[in-house]
Amino acid sequence: MLSLLKRFKYHIAIFFAVVGPGFITANVDNDAxxxxxxxxxxxxxxxxxxxxxxxxTLVLVITQEMCSRMGAVTGKGLSDLIREEFGLRIxxxxxxxxxxxxxxxxxxxxxxxxxxxxxxHVSRYISVPLSAVAVWxxxxxxxxxxxxxxxxxxxxxYVTYIISGxxxxxxxxxxAIYSVKPKLMLDPDYIYMLIGMVGTTIAPWMQxxxxxxxxxxxxxxxEYAKSRIEVIVGCIMTDVVAFFIIVACAGAIWAVRPRDIxxxxxxxxxxxxxxxxxxxxxxxxxxxASIFAACILPLSTAYSVCEGLGFEAGVNKRxxxxxxxxxxxxxxxxVGAAVVLIPGFPLVKMILLSQVLNGAxxxxxxxxxxxxxxxxxxxxxWANPRWFNLVSWATVAIMIGLTLALVGITVRGx
Amino acid sequence: MVENFLYFxxxxxxxxxxxxxxxxxxxxxxxxVPLVHSARVDRFLMGGADAxxxxxxxxxxxxxxxxxxxxxxxxxxxYHDDEYLLRIGxxxxxxxxxxxxxxxxxxxxxxxxGVNSDxxxxxxxxLEVDIGIRSIFRRLLQGxxxxxxxxxxxxxxxxxxxxxxxCNVLEPDPLRRLRLNISxxxxxxxxxxxxxxxxxxLSPAEREAIFETxxxxxxxxxxxxxxxxxxxxxxxxxxxxxxxxxxEEMAPDEAADVLSELEHExxxxxxxxxxxxxxxxxxxxxxxxxxxxxxxxxxEYVALSEHASIVDAAAALKDNEDLLEILNTLFLVDGEGRPxxxxxxxxxxxxxAGALLKDIASPNLITAPVGERQDRIxxxxxxxxxxxxxxxxxxxxxxxxxxxxxIISVLRAR
Numbered sequence: 001m002l003s004l005l006k007r008f009k010y011h012i013a014i015f016f017a018v019v020g021p022g023f024i025t026a027n028v029d030n031d032a033x034x035x036x037x038x039x040x041x042x043x044x045x046x047x048x049x050x051x052x053x054x055x056x057t058l059v060l061v062i063t064q065e066m067c068s069r070m071g072a073v074t075g076k077g078l079s080d081l082i083r084e085e086f087g088l089r090i091x092x093x094x095x096x097x098x099x100x101x102x103x104x105x106x107x108x109x110x111x112x113x114x115x116x117x118x119x120x121h122v123s124r125y126i127s128v129p130l131s132a133v134a135v136w137x138x139x140x141x142x143x144x145x146x147x148x149x150x151x152x153x154x155x156x157x158y159v160t161y162i163i164s165g166x167x168x169x170x171x172x173x174x175x176a177i178y179s180v181k182p183k184l185m186l187d188p189d190y191i192y193m194l195i196g197m198v199g200t201t202i203a204p205w206m207q208x209x210x211x212x213x214x215x216x217x218x219x220x221x222x223e224y225a226k227s228r229i230e231v232i233v234g235c236i237m238t239d240v241v242a243f244f245i246i247v248a249c250a251g252a253i254w255a256v257r258p259r260d261i262x263x264x265x266x267x268x269x270x271x272x273x274x275x276x277x278x279x280x281x282x283x284x285x286x287x288x289a290s291i292f293a294a295c296i297l298p299l300s301t302a303y304s305v306c307e308g309l310g311f312e313a314g315v316n317k318r319x320x321x322x323x324x325x326x327x328x329x330x331x332x333x334x335v336g337a338a339v340v341l342i343p344g345f346p347l348v349k350m351i352l353l354s355q356v357l358n359g360a361x362x363x364x365x366x367x368x369x370x371x372x373x374x375x376x377x378x379x380x381x382w383a384n385p386r387w388f389n390l391v392s393w394a395t396v397a398i399m400i401g402l403t404l405a406l407v408g409i410t411v412r413g414x
Numbered sequence: 415m416v417e418n419f420l421y422f423x424x425x426x427x428x429x430x431x432x433x434x435x436x437x438x439x440x441x442x443x444x445x446x447v448p449l450v451h452s453a454r455v456d457r458f459l460m461g462g463a464d465a466x467x468x469x470x471x472x473x474x475x476x477x478x479x480x481x482x483x484x485x486x487x488x489x490x491x492x493y494h495d496d497e498y499l500l501r502i503g504x505x506x507x508x509x510x511x512x513x514x515x516x517x518x519x520x521x522x523x524x525x526x527x528g529v530n531s532d533x534x535x536x537x538x539x540x541l542e543v544d545i546g547i548r549s550i551f552r553r554l555l556q557g558x559x560x561x562x563x564x565x566x567x568x569x570x571x572x573x574x575x576x577x578x579x580x581c582n583v584l585e586p587d588p589l590r591r592l593r594l595n596i597s598x599x600x601x602x603x604x605x606x607x608x609x610x611x612x613x614x615x616l617s618p619a620e621r622e623a624i625f626e627t628x629x630x631x632x633x634x635x636x637x638x639x640x641x642x643x644x645x646x647x648x649x650x651x652x653x654x655x656x657x658x659x660x661x662e663e664m665a666p667d668e669a670a671d672v673l674s675e676l677e678h679e680x681x682x683x684x685x686x687x688x689x690x691x692x693x694x695x696x697x698x699x700x701x702x703x704x705x706x707x708x709x710x711x712x713x714e715y716v717a718l719s720e721h722a723s724i725v726d727a728a729a730a731l732k733d734n735e736d737l738l739e740i741l742n743t744l745f746l747v748d749g750e751g752r753p754x755x756x757x758x759x760x761x762x763x764x765x766x767a768g769a770l771l772k773d774i775a776s777p778n779l780i781t782a783p784v785g786e787r788q789d790r791i792x793x794x795x796x797x798x799x800x801x802x803x804x805x806x807x808x809x810x811x812x813x814x815x816x817x818x819x820x821i822i823s824v825l826r827a828r
Contacts, residue, residue: 075617083508088523088553220618220647310510310521310545 020148021213022068022227024296025206026060026234027155030241031293032112032264033105033351035286037200038242039267041193042249044260047171047178050246052194053239054180056201059395060235063366066373066384066392067207068231071214072224073382078211078365079308081372091308094368097361099328102205102301104354106336109297111347112290114340115265119283125341132337135295136330140315147295154292158241160285165244167278168271170251179243188409195406196355201238202399204361207369209300212307221382248282262348298332356410359403366396420479420538422502422525423556429482430460430469438490441483442466443503446540448595453578455527455538458483459493459501466493477529477536480562486535497593500583502540510616511543512582514600517608519615523549526575543581546574586619588626598624602632610639613648622651625660634663637672646675649684658687666692667712667820670699699814707791708784710824711805711814717745720754722771727762740817743802746771751811753804755779781806784813788824795821 030038041049067078074081083091113131114124139147185191210231219227253259253270261267268283299315302325306313312322319326339345370392373384384392428441439460447456458469467490475486500506506522513520524544530537544552548571555564582600585591601609601624613621613636625633625648637645637660649657649672661669661684673681673696685693695713702708716734718726727744734741744757755775765774781804782791794803795818807813 075619075621083521084510087508088550092550092554218641218643218647220650222647222650309550310523312518 021210021217022231022234023155024151025210026238027158028293028296029201029206029238030289031109032290033108034200035245035289036264037196038245039249039264040261041197042246043253043267044258046250046254047174048183050179051182052197053243056198057235057239060201061232062392062395063202064210064231064235065228066369067211068214068227069382070373071211072219072227073221073379075215077215077307078208079304082368083308085372094364095305095308099301101354101357101361102297103332103335104350106294106297106332107339108351108354109290109294110337110340112286115263116283116287119265119268128337128340131291132333136333139295139299154288157288160281161241162244164278164281165248168248168251168274170247175247192409195402198402199355199359199406203358204365205300207365208304212303298329301332302328352410356407359407362403363400366399370396418529420527420529423553424561431482431484432488443501445499445501447498448500449498453539468493471537474535497590500594510584512612513576514580514582519612520545523553540578542575542577544575547571548573584620586623598627602628606635607639609636621648625652626656630659631663633660638664638668645672650680654683654687657684662688662692665712665714666695666699670696674700702784705788707782707786707805710820711816713814715745715815717747717812720746720748720772724762724765724769727771745804745812747812753781753812792821792824
C-alpha cells in the first residue's frame with residue numbers, strides 16, 4: 001500500500017516535471033497573428049468557422065506529438081536531426097527561411113504590443129522599445145527555471161479570452177451547433193479565412209521550439225507517456241482559447257454588423273459596448289500573447305539556427321562563448337521592434353509576407369519530420385506505426401495543399 | 415603548406431583517372447580504418463555505374479588539387495559496407511564530436527587532409543576537423559564556384575579547426591565502437607566539471623555510451639557534477655552493475671541523493687549490486703529526509719580517539735588516502751563515539767612533535783543533530799565560518815559531516 005502511494009507520488013512528480021514545453025508551445029501558438037486571424041473570422045463570419053477547430057486540434061496534436069516524441073527519444077532538436085540526416089545545405093536553406101519567417105512574425109508580435117497598449121493610450125514609441133528591452137533582459141539575464149515559470153504564468157493569462165467570451169453573452173446554442181456542423185461555401189474570402197486559420201495554428205517555428213524545449217527539459221523516452229498527455233492537453237487548450245476568441249467576436253461584432261476588421265486591437269474595441277471588462281480582458285490578453293510570443297520566437301529561432309549550423313547556443317553561455325546566438329537573438333528582437341516604429345512602414349504587407357514565408361517553409365518542415373520519425377536507426381521502437389503514418393502523411397498532404405493555396409491567394413492579393 | 419592539403423569538400427567529386435588517364439568516375443566518400451591507422455584515408459569510394467567502387471590507398475599514384483586522382487592499379491573492387499570503416503561523409507560530416515581541449519561538443523562542417531607524398535604514391539591523412547563559419551562558407555559554395563576561388567574567398571574568414579587527435583568521435587553502439595577503435599580515454603583526463611558540461615550537451619544514447627566506457631572513478635566525478643535530473647536518467651539507462659560501480663566511487667551522501675530520486679525498484683536493483691560497505695553507508699543516509707542535516711551529510715570523515723597523538727593522526731590519514739583531497743578537519747570522539755573536539759588539519763604541521771591532538775584542537779565545537787533543518791545548517795555555516803560541521807545522531811554519536819561544498823550546492827539550488 002505504501003509503495004503504491006509512493007509510486008503514485010512519483011508519477012505525479014514526473015508529470016509536473018514534464019509540464020512546460022507542450023503547454024507553452026500550444027499557448028504561444030495563439031500569438032498576435034493568431035488572435036487577429038480568429039477575431040477576423042468571428043467578426044466577418046460569426047459562428048460559421050467554429051467547426052474547423054476540431055480538425056485543426058487533431059492536426060495540431062498529430063504534428064506536436066511527433067515533435068515531442070522525436071525530442072524525447074533522440075534527445076536532439078529538430079534542426080540537429082535535419083542537419084545530421086540531410087546535410088548542411090538543406091539545413092542552411094531551411095534555417096534562412098526560418099529566420100526570415102520568424103523575423104516577420106516578431107514584427108507582428110510587436111505590432112500586437114503596440115496595438116494593445118494604444119488601447120490604453122500608451123504611445124507605441126514608449127511601449128515597443130520598453131517591452132523589447134524588457135524581453136531581452138528577462139531571457140538573457142533570467143535563469144531558465146524562473147523564465148519557464150513566468151511563461152507558464154503567461155499561459156494562465158489566456159483565461160482572459162474565455163472570460164471575455166462569456167461577458168459578451170454570445171448565442172451559445174448557435175455556437176454549439178456550428179462547432180460540429182461543417183459549413184462549406186465557395187466564397188473565396190471564406191476559403192481564405194479557413195486556410196488562414198489552419199496556417200496560423202500550425203506554424204513551422206512551433207515544431208522547432210517544442211522539440212528543443214522537450215530536449216532542454218531532459219524528458220526521456222521513459223517519461224514520454226506523460227509528456228504526450230501534456231502536449232495533447234496543450235493543443236486542446238489552444239483551440240479552446242481560439243473558440244472563445246471567435247465566439248466573442250461573433251457575439252460582439254458579427255451579431256451587430258458583420259464586417260472585416262483590420263487588426264486585433266479593432267476587435268478589442270468592438271467588444272467595448274458589451275462592457276468595460278470584456279474590452280479590458282480582451283486587450284490585456286492581446287498584450288500578454290504578443291509579448292509572450294515576442295519572448296519565445298527570437299529565442300527559439302536563435303537556438304534552432306545555432307544548433308543546426310553547429311554554433312554554440314544557450315542563454316547560460318556568456319556572450320563571448322556564443323556570439324552568433326546572441327547576435328541572432330538580439331537582431332530579431334531589435335529589427336522586429338524597430339520596424340513597428342517606422343512611420344508608414346508597410347506592416348500589413350509584412351504580416352502577409354510572414355504568412356507566405358511560413359507557408360513556404362511548413363511543407364519542408366513537415367516532410368522532414370515525417371522522414372525523420374520513420375528512421376528506424378533514429379527512433380527504434382518509437383518510429384511511427386503504419387496507421388499513424390497513414391494519418392500523418394494524409395495530414396501533411398492536406399496541410400501542404402492548404403498552405404500552397406494560402407500562399408497563392410496571398411501572393412495574388414499582394 | 416600551400417598545395418599539400420585538401421578539404422573533404424574538394425575531395426568529393428574529384429575525378430579519378432586510370433593508368434591511361436581515362437576518367438573512371440568521381441570520388442563520393444572516403445573512409446578510415448581506425449584499427450589499422452588512426453588518420454590515414456584507407457579507402458576512397460568512387461561512384462561507378464550504379465554502385466560504389468573501392469579504391470585502396472595503395473592503388474593511388476597521385477592526388478592533386480585541381481586535377482584529380484591518378485591510379486597506379488586499376489583492379490578496383492565493388493564497395494561493401496564494412497563495419498571497420500569510418501566513412502567521413504557518412505559518419506563524420508555533419509555529426510557531433512567532442513573537442514577534448516576546447517572542452518565542448520562541436521559539429522563537423524568539413525575535414526582537412528594533409529597530402530603526403532613518399533615518391534611512390536600520395537596518401538591523405540586527416541589533419542583537422544573544421545568547424546565554424548569558414549567551413550560552412552566552403553560547404554555552401556563548393557560546386558557553385560571553382561574550388562580555387564572558394565579557397566581564395568574563404569581567406570577573409572578566420573579558420574576554426576580542431577586537430578584530429580584531439581577529437582573524440584561519438585558512437586553509441588558498443589560493438590561498432592570497438593571495431594572503429596573509438597575510446598573515451600581522452601575524456602577521463604578532463605576536469606569532471608567540464609566533462610559534465612559536455613555530456614549535458616549530448617543525446618541520451620551518447621551520454622550512456624560515455625558513462626558505460628570511461629572508468630568508474632572518472633564517471634563518478636563527472637556524474638556528481640551533472641544536473642540532478644540528468645543524473646537520474648543516466649543511472650536509469652545504465653546496467654545496474656555499472657551504475658553500482660559508479661555510485662561506489664561517489665561520496666556516499668551524493669550517491670544517496672541520486673538514489674533517492676530514482677524509482678524505488680531501480681534504486682533497489684542498483685543497491686543490490688553495490689559492495690557491502692558503501693551499500694550500508696548509503697542505505698543509512700537514504701533513511702534521512704533530504705532537507706535535513708542527515709540528508710546533507712556524508713560519512714566520509716576521519717575520527718580519532720580523544721587521547722590520540724599526532725602520530726596517530728598521521729597514521730589515520732594514511733589509511734584514508736582517498737579522502738585527502740577534500741579533508742580539512744579531524745574529529746576527536748570519546749569512548750562512546752561522541753564528538754568532543756575538532757582539529758583543523760593545518761594545525762598538525764605547526765604542532766610540536768609528540769603533542770596530543772586535544773591540545774591543538776579548536777576551543778569550541780559546533781555540532782548539529784541529524785534532524786536539523788537545512789536552512790538552520792546554512793545559518794550555522796555562515797555564523798561560525800565553518801568548513802566542516804559534524805552531525806550527531808540521537809545518542810550524541812558522530813554520524814557524519816556536512817562540508818562547505820554541500821552548503822554551496824544547497825544555496826545554488828535555491
